[in-house]
Amino acid sequence: MSAALDLVVMTGDHDTHGTIVDRARRAEELGYSRVSMGEATGWSIVPTLSLIADRTDDIGISNDVFSPYGRSPAVLAQTSLALSDLSDGRYRLGLGPSSPALTEHWHGTSFDRPLRRLRETLELVRAICTDGTATYDGEIFDLDGLSYDRELPETPPKIDLATLGPKATELTGRFADGWVPQLFSPTGLEERLTDLERGLELGGRDASDVRVSPLLRCIASEDREQARTKARSMIAFLIGAYGPYYGDSVASQGYEDVVENVRAAWDDGDQEKMAAALPEDVLDEFAAAGTPAEVRSQVTRYADIDGVDAVRVGFVGGMTDAEKEETMTALADLL
Template structure:
């Protein structure tokens, strides 16, 4: 049965306490896990620590830590610490991100993202085992590293994020789960074929690879306000965050829309970019509008065979009360 999780806001909130309060509300409403994005705001480890300390049962996890700005040994240490602090509630999400973030913000060369992600998974697993890590790969060489603390009693599952066929295949072959985003129902079905192929290449059962689909959700009694927020969010990611979101939409049959959004945004016409996102794309990618309509749309994603978790995520421009209203409206018991 598909379970419902929450993907905490990507936009900066007024305080860490505001983020924690959303995780607490999600726990009260029956969501299974609170995922926290790490972009250009507060770092994930600090905020997840606060959430772990102020909640009891809800799972936690970063979605995602990129594989360029920290070493895999450090991420292994961080995962071990968060697993201890949360009493075994951590699930680790990693991925390569993209050139705009890695080269523009972190000053690293965006080279060999797939190979780097694979080696990252392997090294982090070795670190978390508590054994001495001696690893010689194409990207990383690690010698003699070992945790000084005891390894986690509860193993930490490692999920890989990906949008393209090869990155999804990699998740199926090497990771414990796959994080999917900006995918239509038909789009995720196509990528699930890549996941199954990767699992077969790794001699694994595809059912053992957990699939989490992050879906943009905005709920308001004013349905048009909710849809406007979602359009703004999608326009920003397609227009301002490099080419891979645009390419993902193109693979799913929305090439003209993706190009129109990117062109308008690149010309400084943000309003034109927002208006280029039609109702068909909005309904294909998210659950937005009145409570009744949004609940129906979430169930559409949950009914896709092969999707294990739907993560309720939020548009960048949503206010705290709108976030809380969406959490309430899309709570699992609803």
């Protein structure tokens, strides 16, 4: 398999920062290229990423993903530069447009013009990390004056965007260093890659300028039915309950009726019905769940898509430590 494997750690499954570090170290032992994790309304993951940077040697380090409403561009740049220094340049910053729920009910600000804010945040962070200056004349940010007061690295941290829609993915192709899509079928991913290519062309860039690493939820187990039950619950939750964007994206890939049924079950407060509304064949389009051989085959489908540089292996809710280890080691056989 030519594509690399990254690992996404579910921080909510861990009671201590130390066990998250242990998971990252195990991924490094198995040959995974990069480890990442999100924070949403849990721990700030910056201290955890710092520990991982200190206690690993080679594995890349990322976050999935910071909200442009939750931290100022200057703080994002400072964080990126600090983590880059701690990791000897192994850190990549992950940004995304976020969601109305997280923006308004957690960060307490208006979810206004998300793509414009995302672009300006990226440009400002890159300017600070490259030139040390926070001077910027934009529609969202208007800054003139202060500069970063430490030595800048020879190579600034890369910036990845987690985007879904056509315009957002085009923006990624024009400006970002990486694309981290989630909940795409293989066919849907291939179609969306045309939007990324259009952005590359508009930005006068080459495909090698953007690292494409789709996130795929995986669970490998000899107990095939239990693995699929856990994956079905996770994918149904992402489609029906986790904000509007994942469901809208899945619907746009030709699954309008499925999304409608899953959302109707969520509206009724029936999570079992919500999972049952996700057909077997649709589950196989959006997750890799089953025996180790089946999961390796599903991951390979994504890895073999032209333009994919890495597959981000994400877990599903309710997995035991043994199931996570089995999944990680089963997929390491592809490396």
